[in-house]
Amino acid sequence: MTPKRKKKRRLYVVVPLALLVLLIGAAMAVYFWQIRLQKPVEIDMSGHRHGMDATAAAAGAHYHAPAGQSVSCDSLVAGETSGPTRTFELTASRKTLKLDSGKTVEAWTFNGSSPGPELRVKEGDRVVVTLRNRDIADGVTLHWHGIKVPCSQDGVAGVTQDAVLPGEEFTYEFVAGEPGTYWYHSHQMSSVQAKKGLMGSLIVEPKAESGTIAADAEASAFYQRLDSSLLLNGSARGFNVPAKGGEEVRLRITNADNETMKFSVDGASFQVVAMDGHDLHEPGWLEGAIVAVGAGQRYDLLIRLPEAGKAVVRSPSADDPAITLGSGPEPERAEGGVPFSFLDYGTPLPEDPEREAKPDRRYELKLGQSLFVNTINGRSFHEIPPLTAKAGEKLLVAISNEGGGDHPFHIHGHTFRVLSKNGVPLRGSPVVLDTLLTHKGDVYEVLVNADNPGLWMMHCHNLGHASMGMSMMLNYEGLTTPYRVGTKSGNLPDL
Numbered sequence: 001m002t003p004k005r006k007k008k009r010r011l012y013v014v015v016p017l018a019l020l021v022l023l024i025g026a027a028m029a030v031y032f033w034q035i036r037l038q039k040p041v042e043i044d045m046s047g048h049r050h051g052m053d054a055t056a057a058a059a060g061a062h063y064h065a066p067a068g069q070s071v072s073c074d075s076l077v078a079g080e081t082s083g084p085t086r087t088f089e090l091t092a093s094r095k096t097l098k099l100d101s102g103k104t105v106e107a108w109t110f111n112g113s114s115p116g117p118e119l120r121v122k123e124g125d126r127v128v129v130t131l132r133n134r135d136i137a138d139g140v141t142l143h144w145h146g147i148k149v150p151c152s153q154d155g156v157a158g159v160t161q162d163a164v165l166p167g168e169e170f171t172y173e174f175v176a177g178e179p180g181t182y183w184y185h186s187h188q189m190s191s192v193q194a195k196k197g198l199m200g201s202l203i204v205e206p207k208a209e210s211g212t213i214a215a216d217a218e219a220s221a222f223y224q225r226l227d228s229s230l231l232l233n234g235s236a237r238g239f240n241v242p243a244k245g246g247e248e249v250r251l252r253i254t255n256a257d258n259e260t261m262k263f264s265v266d267g268a269s270f271q272v273v274a275m276d277g278h279d280l281h282e283p284g285w286l287e288g289a290i291v292a293v294g295a296g297q298r299y300d301l302l303i304r305l306p307e308a309g310k311a312v313v314r315s316p317s318a319d320d321p322a323i324t325l326g327s328g329p330e331p332e333r334a335e336g337g338v339p340f341s342f343l344d345y346g347t348p349l350p351e352d353p354e355r356e357a358k359p360d361r362r363y364e365l366k367l368g369q370s371l372f373v374n375t376i377n378g379r380s381f382h383e384i385p386p387l388t389a390k391a392g393e394k395l396l397v398a399i400s401n402e403g404g405g406d407h408p409f410h411i412h413g414h415t416f417r418v419l420s421k422n423g424v425p426l427r428g429s430p431v432v433l434d435t436l437l438t439h440k441g442d443v444y445e446v447l448v449n450a451d452n453p454g455l456w457m458m459h460c461h462n463l464g465h466a467s468m469g470m471s472m473m474l475n476y477e478g479l480t481t482p483y484r485v486g487t488k489s490g491n492l493p494d495l
Contacts, residue, residue, distance in 0.1 A: 039495070042486040043382050045159045045473055046073070046455050073151040073160055073455050073481045081175045083124030083207070090116060090142065092164075092186070092198060093134035097226075101236035105227040107197040108136055114197030115222050115234060115256070119184070123207040125176045132169045139163025139490065140198060142172055143187035145296060145410070146277050146434045147202070149174040151454025151479070154412055157188035158483050158491025159455055159473075179206040180277020181252040181298040183222070189495040191258075191463035197226050199256050204277070213273045213302055216247035221313070221323055224256040230320050238321035245307040249325050252300050253313075255293040258462045260406045260437060261315055263291045265303055267331025268311035272340065274300035278415065281429035282347040290337040294408035294437030296461030343421055346429025354417060354430075357447060359396035363387050367438065367460065369403025373469050374460065380469025381494065382485070387458070387474045389450040397446050401438040407465060410435040411474060412456040416446040435461055448474075455479050459494060466494040 090110045097107045097114065110116025121127055133140050141163055143155035153174045157163040164170045185199035201222045219241045222233050232238050243249050250273070255261050271283040272291065276298055285304075293299050305311055305326045312331055314322035348355075368375040376384050389395055397416070401407050411434060418431040422443050436444060459471035471494045485491050 039492060040382050040486045042484045042488045043158075044481065045382075045485055046475060046480045047386075070478050070480045071453070073479055076151040076454060078126065078150055078153070078174045081124055081126050083122065083126060083175070085126040085128060086121050088117075088119055088127075088129045089132070090129060090200075091132045091134055092136050092140045094136070097197075099226075099229060099231070099236050101229065103227075103229060103236075105229070107226060108193060109197055110200055113234060114199070114226055115224060116184075116198075116200030118201040118203065118220060118222075120203045120205065121176045122205045123176055123179045127172075127174055127176050129172045130169055131164055131172065133164045133166050135166050136193070136198075137166065138492075139165045139188050140186045140193065141170070141188045142184050143190075143412070144172075144174070144182065144184050144202065146180070146182040146298070146415075147174065147204075148177050148413060148415070148452055151413065151452075151456075154454070154456070155187050156412070156457055157493045158485030158489060159457065159481055159493065160483065162483055162489065163188040163491055176204045178277060179204045180274060181220075181254060181300055182277055183254050183256060183298070185256070187457075187493050189492050191467040192495060194256070194463055195225070195258075197224070199224060201254055203252065213250065213279065214248075215250035215302060217241060217243050218250045218252070219323070220252045220254070222254045222256060223261060225258070230257070232321035232323070236321055238323055240324045241326070243305055243326045245305055245309070245326065245328070247305050247326075249303045249305065250300060251303055251313060251323065251325075252298065253293055254298045255295055258295050258464055260295065260408070261293050263293065263313055263315055264288070264334040264337055265301065266312045266314065266334050267309055268303050268305055268325070270304065271302040272299060272342075272345065273302045274298075275342065275431060276415070276433045276435060278432040280342075280346045280431070281349055283345065283429065286340065288334050288337040289340045290334075291340045292437065294406065294435060294461070295463075296408050296410050296435040297433075297437060342418070342426070342428065342431050343424060344427040348428065349430060352430065354447065355419075357394055359447065360393035361389065362396045362398075364398045365400070365409075367399065367401050367403055367407045367409065367470060369405050369407070369465070369470075374403070374465045375469055376472055381471050384472040386472060388477055389448075389474065390477050391450055391453045393450040395448040395450060397448060398443065399436060399438060399446065400443040401440055404440040405465075406437060406439055406462065407470065408435050408437045408461045409458070410461040411448065411458045413452045413454055414448055414450075414456065414474070416448045419445045419447055450476065453479060455481055457493065463494070
């Protein structure tokens with residue numbers, strides 16, 4: 001047989017096999033995307049009781065409400081406070097924005113900008129926010145990320161309210177609790193609407209200076225990605241914080257992107273004074289450390305400027321917008337810094353009964369990931385049985401990242417105490433979070449105090465992962481909701 005005939009014969013074999021592999025791959029891709037895009041018709045997230053969706057109904061049949069009278073989520077409202085009332089209005093609308101980079105983007109905005117206006121209140125204030133929808137066709141909501149609001153005010157379409165459609169409005173009311181750095185975003189089709197720009201910063205200032213970290217100046221750094229552009233407070237260029245040599249600046253960093261961001265502080269020493277709005281106990285001074293902030297997380301840094309020169313806070317990419325503090329010679333860019341770890345940072349509390357608290361219930365959440373589906377314990381979204389609790393209980397939750405990639409896990413309406421990582425107990429300051437950044441192979445144990453009765457979403461705050469299935473519920477026994485998630489109602493919180 002001639003070489004030419006041998007080559008043709010190989011082609012007769014190889015080409016059909018290659019086509020077969022491509023066809024099988026395409027069929028599998030279509031199958032998984034159909035699963036991914038198959039939205040439930042109607043789900044009652046208070047117990048995964050389903051209507052018009054037999055498959056989902058079978059998945060949710062495990063739930064049994066306790067005996068006795070049930071309580072509706074929308075009956076749980078803000079309590080009394082002696083603080084003043086602060087009122088705000090946010091109007092959601094489409095707008096063409098011209099960035100300071102010269103790029104033009106079609107954005108969804110609050111009050112004509114993205115991010116929307118920073119809402120700044122004091123501890124104990126009654127916060128009243130009226131949301132209006134001008135022209136976002138699928139509806140919008142406001143979720144208060146990290147704030148312990150009553151169940152009815154959590155802003156999750158189909159769980160705590162219906163999405164606010166064009167021409168409609170909804171008024172949120174809650175009492176600002178623990179001081180700290182928080183943020184807000186729409187939780188209707190969250191992976192789409194946050195990416196389009198429906199988000200903003202929320203700062204709760206302490207009502208008294210005593211017991212808080214003193215600083216000479218303060219600034220907020222709100223990072224988001226809008227149409228592939230990384231923006232800092234809406235700018236592609238960054239900003240400058242006026243400060244003098246020797247002064248200390250509190251910098252409130254919010255990562256509203258879907259990916260982990262890493263920061264260096266060049267030219268100055270600094271402390272991590274708060275994480276997710278909660279102060280750390282006796283934080284130490286750091287130099288050259290690299291701080292990783294997961295999607296949805298907030299880190300407050302206290303930066304001590306040198307007597308001569310300035311400091312620069314930036315990410316590894318030279319194209320990302322940076323924060324300059326003070327003036328003077330440019331500091332050298334840090335190379336190969338040591339990653340910041342909260343495992344042994346700061347000091348323990350002199351008395352800490354929660355460290356030895358005994359849980360009432362134990363749960364295990366295994367975060368999985370494939371090319372097309374993201375899972376918790378091998379299931380996706382409404383197929384995942386909810387965690388259940390009674391008011392006053394303590395829940396020990398083991399969270400493991402088995403699928404690879406970064407999964408910043410967020411729990412609505414609650415904070416949690418991080419007890420250990422990979423079997424090693426925390427040795428420094430107590431760490432209280434609402435969003436936990438996990439890397440592949442990480443296993444964390446966290447303690448959740450069931451102190452806010454309601455129906456609460458739990459999900460990866462890479463919102464694309466949440467939309468692909470990594471989203472579930474924490475439900476208090478006896479709690480119900482009149483709202484429904486699904487195509488029938490149009491409420492799709494994690495699309």
